[in-house]
């Protein structure tokens with residue numbers, strides 16, 4: 176079994192980006208600038224957004240963190256988005272999800288200028304991705320592709336079972352794995368809450384990508400000998416022995432599955448760090464106007 180080291184891979188990607196930033200600075204070009212909007216105080220969201228800002232600092236990007244209490248009105252949030260759309264200093268920005276219930280997430284995501292949508296959540300970017308046009312790819316699926324590529328994992332003709340169909344992970348992942356590309360060219364099965372006999376599918380999979388948010392859902396009995404197992408889940412579960420009072424758990428029962436599979440991502444240190452690296456990559460592409468010209 177080979178551990179897919181997301182932390183190391185993320186650092187390698189961030190080093191590559193940092194080298195490009197240094198070259199941009201040396202030639203007097205525009206330093207990439209990422210802004211992030213965070214609404215509320217959810218512990219996970221605060222950590223993830225802080226990690227994104229720290230990554231910016233490490234690789235030499237400019238960054239701006241905009242925080243609101245969770246009673247912000249939808250109108251105030253939309254006004255801020257408009258302001259960022261028009262701010263030439265900001266190359267790309269994200270609105271951290273989830274948003275409070277009184278705010279219409281779809282409306283917020285549609286308000287972001289697709290040219291600055293470095294999360295790749297705007298319907299224009301989603302549509303362009305599906306059509307195979309240049310687009311910002313959502314960071315988590317793009318990070319998983321990077322892992323498969325950098326570990327030279329064979330995907331052509333393989334059966335890939337994606338569990339979870341969210342707009343930000345499962346659905347785009349299933350589309351990307353089916354594309355005529357490397358990594359890709361898989362036969363894809365997309366499983367979700369209403370899938371009957373989940374084990375029937377996962378046990379036939381050469382590649383399993385679990386993005387559900389249910390700790391330990393994927394057990395050894397559900398995995399074929401030699402399969403590649405990618406665990407996207409990051410659920411905080413109480414753990415009194417930790418200073419923080421919790422630990423992160425993936426959707427995969429790591430200890431039992433690790434004995435059976437060929438490759439596996441740990442949690443933490445697997446997919447999570449790659450999500451950050453790919454967000455940085457999208458921001459660099461935004462600053463270089465690689466996806467959309469002016």
Ligand SMILES: NC(=O)C1=CN([C@@H]2O[C@H](COP(=O)(O)OP(=O)(O)OC[C@H]3O[C@@H](n4cnc5c(N)ncnc54)[C@H](OP(=O)(O)O)[C@@H]3O)[C@@H](O)[C@H]2O)C=CC1
Pocket residue numbers: 315338339340341342343344345366367368369370373386387388389407408409410446447448450
């Ligand atoms: N490491 C990283 O970078 C990231 C990690 N995450 C983590 O990944 C997990 C999933 O995130 P996200 O996609 O946003 O989550 P969502 O809650 O939006 O989606 C979860 C999906 O899983 C499906 N589902 C729920 N229960 C089952 C079940 N028993 N069997 C099969 N499918 C089921 C849901 O079905 P239905 O559609 O019917 O509701 C839904 O499609 C979370 O733990 C999240 O924290 C997310 C983003 C990035």
Ligand SMILES: Nc1nc(=O)c2c([nH]1)NC[C@@H]1CN(c3ccc(C(=O)N[C@@H](CCC(=O)O)C(=O)O)cc3)C=[N+]21
Pocket residue numbers: 222223226269270271272273294314409423442443444445446447448450451
């Ligand atoms: N607009 C938006 N864009 C997102 O990309 C987005 C979002 N909203 N909402 C929530 C999910 C979740 N997500 C993660 C990012 C990094 C880690 C990460 O770095 N995890 C570390 C551990 C971090 C920790 O210690 O908690 C790891 O797995 O090793 C995890 C999860 C991005 N998301």
